[in-house]
Amino acid sequence: MLRFWTLEAGPWTLNMNAAVAPARRPIQTPPIPDSPFPYHPGSLLSVDDLALDEVSRILERATALDREDPLQRARILAKRRVALLFYESSTRTRTSFELAAKSLGADTTLISSLSSSIEKGESLKDTGLTIKALGAETIILRHNSSGAPWLLEEATRLPILNAGDGMHEHPTQALLDLRTILAHFDPQSRSCHPELSKNRHPERSRSAAQNGEVEGSAFPIVHVTADTLAGVTVTIVGDIQHSRVARSNMRLLPRLGGRVVLCGPPQLLPEIATQTGPGVSIERDFEAALRQSTVVMMLRIQAERLAGLQLDLDEYQAGYQLTGERLREFAPRALVLHPGPIIRGLELTAGVADGPQSAIVEQVRHGVAIRMAVVERALGAIPQKDRL
Amino acid sequence: MTAILIRNGHLVDPAAGVDAKKDILLKNGRVAEIAGPGKGKQANGAQGEEWTVLDASGLIVAPGLVDMHVHLREPGQSYKETIATGTAAAAAGGFTAVAAMPNTNPVNDSPETTRWMQTPERGAAVRVFPIAAATRGSKGEALNDYAALKAAGAVAVTDDGLPILKDNVMREALAAAARAGLSVIQHAEDTRLTNGGCMNLGPTSFKLGLRGMPPEAESSLVERDIRLVADLRDSRAHLHVAHISTAAALAAVRQARRNGLRVTCEVTPHHFLLTEEHVGKYNTHAKMNPPLRSAADRDAMIEGILDGVVDAIATDHAPHAAHEKQVEFERAPNGMTGLETALGLCLRWLHQEWKLPLGRVLSLLSAQPAALLNLKGRGTLAVGSFADVVVFDPKAEWVFRARDSKSKSRNTPFDGWTMQGKVRWTISEGRIAYASE
Numbered sequence: 001m002l003r004f005w006t007l008e009a010g011p012w013t014l015n016m017n018a019a020v021a022p023a024r025r026p027i028q029t030p031p032i033p034d035s036p037f038p039y040h041p042g043s044l045l046s047v048d049d050l051a052l053d054e055v056s057r058i059l060e061r062a063t064a065l066d067r068e069d070p071l072q073r074a075r076i077l078a079k080r081r082v083a084l085l086f087y088e089s090s091t092r093t094r095t096s097f098e099l100a101a102k103s104l105g106a107d108t109t110l111i112s113s114l115s116s117s118i119e120k121g122e123s124l125k126d127t128g129l130t131i132k133a134l135g136a137e138t139i140i141l142r143h144n145s146s147g148a149p150w151l152l153e154e155a156t157r158l159p160i161l162n163a164g165d166g167m168h169e170h171p172t173q174a175l176l177d178l179r180t181i182l183a184h185f186d187p188q189s190r191s192c193h194p195e196l197s198k199n200r201h202p203e204r205s206r207s208a209a210q211n212g213e214v215e216g217s218a219f220p221i222v223h224v225t226a227d228t229l230a231g232v233t234v235t236i237v238g239d240i241q242h243s244r245v246a247r248s249n250m251r252l253l254p255r256l257g258g259r260v261v262l263c264g265p266p267q268l269l270p271e272i273a274t275q276t277g278p279g280v281s282i283e284r285d286f287e288a289a290l291r292q293s294t295v296v297m298m299l300r301i302q303a304e305r306l307a308g309l310q311l312d313l314d315e316y317q318a319g320y321q322l323t324g325e326r327l328r329e330f331a332p333r334a335l336v337l338h339p340g341p342i343i344r345g346l347e348l349t350a351g352v353a354d355g356p357q358s359a360i361v362e363q364v365r366h367g368v369a370i371r372m373a374v375v376e377r378a379l380g381a382i383p384q385k386d387r388l
Numbered sequence: 389m390t391a392i393l394i395r396n397g398h399l400v401d402p403a404a405g406v407d408a409k410k411d412i413l414l415k416n417g418r419v420a421e422i423a424g425p426g427k428g429k430q431a432n433g434a435q436g437e438e439w440t441v442l443d444a445s446g447l448i449v450a451p452g453l454v455d456m457h458v459h460l461r462e463p464g465q466s467y468k469e470t471i472a473t474g475t476a477a478a479a480a481g482g483f484t485a486v487a488a489m490p491n492t493n494p495v496n497d498s499p500e501t502t503r504w505m506q507t508p509e510r511g512a513a514v515r516v517f518p519i520a521a522a523t524r525g526s527k528g529e530a531l532n533d534y535a536a537l538k539a540a541g542a543v544a545v546t547d548d549g550l551p552i553l554k555d556n557v558m559r560e561a562l563a564a565a566a567r568a569g570l571s572v573i574q575h576a577e578d579t580r581l582t583n584g585g586c587m588n589l590g591p592t593s594f595k596l597g598l599r600g601m602p603p604e605a606e607s608s609l610v611e612r613d614i615r616l617v618a619d620l621r622d623s624r625a626h627l628h629v630a631h632i633s634t635a636a637a638l639a640a641v642r643q644a645r646r647n648g649l650r651v652t653c654e655v656t657p658h659h660f661l662l663t664e665e666h667v668g669k670y671n672t673h674a675k676m677n678p679p680l681r682s683a684a685d686r687d688a689m690i691e692g693i694l695d696g697v698v699d700a701i702a703t704d705h706a707p708h709a710a711h712e713k714q715v716e717f718e719r720a721p722n723g724m725t726g727l728e729t730a731l732g733l734c735l736r737w738l739h740q741e742w743k744l745p746l747g748r749v750l751s752l753l754s755a756q757p758a759a760l761l762n763l764k765g766r767g768t769l770a771v772g773s774f775a776d777v778v779v780f781d782p783k784a785e786w787v788f789r790a791r792d793s794k795s796k797s798r799n800t801p802f803d804g805w806t807m808q809g810k811v812r813w814t815i816s817e818g819r820i821a822y823a824s825e
């Protein structure tokens with residue numbers, strides 16, 4: 001880093017008044033050291049760790065595994081040991097990872113702070129080392145502290161899959177969101193078609209694959225580049241400040257050429273959010289944001305959090321709830337996503353959640369496919385390209 | 389007591405205005421004579437005395453360094469550091485005097501603890517000057533008896549680790565300390581604004597999903613304290629701002645000085661070298677309070693050092709056991725060790741890279757902090773001063789390895805960094821406290 005400033009060559013005593021002719025001088029400051037992370041190539045700690053061809057590879061494997069015959073699939077990681085270490089309750093993510101690992105044939109074990117199998121007072125490092133000693137080959141970690149997966153990876157040197165750390169990241173959620181978006185994406189019109197999901201149902205695709213058909217543009221894009229999402233605007237709405245889903249999507253989507261618009265009140269969306277990287281902007285007016293949106297991603301709102309920030313729930317809903325009227329008027333073609341769990345009648349209405357523009361249930365299905373791909377990647381079982 | 393003759397070295401003593409080749413004779417714990425090489429009358433005329441002769445050819449001889457901000461963890465937390473290990477690290481770093489902060493267990497808020505820390509049984513390698521708590525238990529409420537603490541050896545008062553938050557308590561502390569002839573050292577952090585924060589508030593904290601401590605939490609308290617000093621103008625109140633880290637707070641100090649107020653400040657090497665980016669992937673060795681700030685703040689620290697508004701470099705040496713730092717970032721304790729890296733970093737960056745004259749670098753590390761704490765006869769090698777000396781090779785480049793540290797703890801972000809200037813001998817009151825192999 002090289003920068004300039006005016007150097008007042010002053011006396012070194014406490015006398016501040018002596019003025020000396022200023023001289024401009026270049027100043028070199030110490031470099032930021034390179035990160036040693038991830039230690040393991042199979043780890044998925046942050047979406048930042050994935051080069052675009054790795055993202056493509058994961059999408060590709062997700063599709064291939066999704067279509068694979070379940071009996072064949074169960075041989076891929078037969079008897080391999082996968083540990084799920086959950087410091088927060090999460091039915092959705094935990095079940096999704098568990099089903100993904102099991103459908104590849106792996107043995108899974110759940111260590112959860114809620115079932116009190118995590119020793120009281122034991123550090124994350126020691127818990128990780130114990131799990132490793134028990135034979136786990138990879139650990140899927142959900143933790144309430146930002147950065148916990150880095151600590152666990154450094155301590156165990158196992159491939160670590162970040163299943164959500166504090167307010168930081170949730171990489172598999174961003175990947176499944178991407179897969180959902182791509183499933184509805186029409187590269188010609190640069191837009192998403194909510195109805196596309198119907199004729200891209202996996203059942204149809206599987207039969208197509210079994211018939212040896214080449215799907216062409218009909219099936220979700222699996223090869224992504226820096227302009228795959230050019231012209232696509234994804235609006236993320238709600239409690240951005242506390243959302244790891246938002247942070248992972250904000251990092252991933254702009255790298256594919258997408259635009260991320262953040263929307264929410266200042267208490268939940270500080271101005272500095274836009275300085276985290278390129279392709280991210282803030283639009284506080286929900287309706288103006290909706291007008292630009294190809295995809296609307298609604299985040300869960302915790303009523304307790306609003307109360308803590310002295311935000312009035314009614315006022316919040318008046319400003320940011322996704323209703324059928326809003327959607328019809330301002331974003332009649334946008335795809336509606338939500339990482340779940342949804343609270344009907346809070347951040348969005350039941351009508352929107354169940355409506356034709358919603359891909360919320362479909363996201364869950366994409367989640368299992370993505371997680372199969374990352375668990376397979378973690379255990380290094382990814383076959384060569386020609387095996388596909 | 390054995391006499392020590394340091395021969396053929398280049399003496400840099402900014403307080404005495406010396407920058408020349410000199411021999412220096414130390415006797416009975418004091419500087420006995422300074423003369424041109426081979427010219428010392430006492431040195432030449434000495435008969436039958438026990439001599440230690442140190443050949444300092446090609447080396448710099450300077451007043452022993454003074455660190456006005458260290459945590460030696462005794463009493464109460466000797467698993468992190470003891471006075472013996474902390475001062476051994478100090479000696480290895482060229483320091484001959486360290487001012488020990490009172491956030492021990494119990495808090496050093498009594499003359500008894502203040503004296504206990506200075507007893508020979510502690511095994512200190514260099515002189516320890518306790519800084520006592522400003523308030524009872526450092527709770528920010530009732531003032532301690534400053535005259536009694538000073539009589540016991542305290543050189544300043546502070547609640548470091550915590551701020552003195554209440555206006556009336558801080559005003560009283562400044563006034564009472566002035567009456568006792570002590571400064572009040574403020575850990576400037578408005579904890580009502582930093583609540584729950586574990587790094588600097590900014591784009592990086594947002595990205596990492598960590599709660600941030602706003603720079604205003606420091607600057608607003610410094611501004612408040614300066615207003616109190618201004619109100620107390622006639623009382624000779626002296627406010628010293630510990631580990632200043634933000635451009636705004638430094639600007640406030642600069643303005644206060646232009647207004648003729650007794651407001652001084654120190655900067656740590658990590659705050660003039662590192663930024664919040666060095667937190668990297670949740671490196672707990674880069675977690676401290678005040679936190680590493682933005683590049684603009686870091687640059688302001690460099691500027692403040694170069695233009696003279698910064699009065700001292702202090703390390704805020706804060707050892708922690710390895711297991712305490714190997715935890716989730718938000719749960720890790722604040723602080724890093726610093727005694728063995730300060731000189732090497734100051735010479736490497738302040739002197740070599742940013743061209744601050746050697747005399748000014750050394751002054752920031754010895755004469756100025758000694759003056760701020762009123763340590764008579766230290767921070768200079770004028771004849772009659774304490775025989776506190778550091779002898780170092782200014783040309784030697786070396787790599788600091790935390791595992792080789794003399795401290796009990798290893799928590800430093802400077803592990804593996806290149807240092808400039810290697811300490812050859814550290815002499816504390818006429819005794820060799822450290823000699824490199």
Ligand SMILES: [Zn+2]
Pocket residue numbers: 548549550575630631677678
């Ligand atoms: Zn402090």
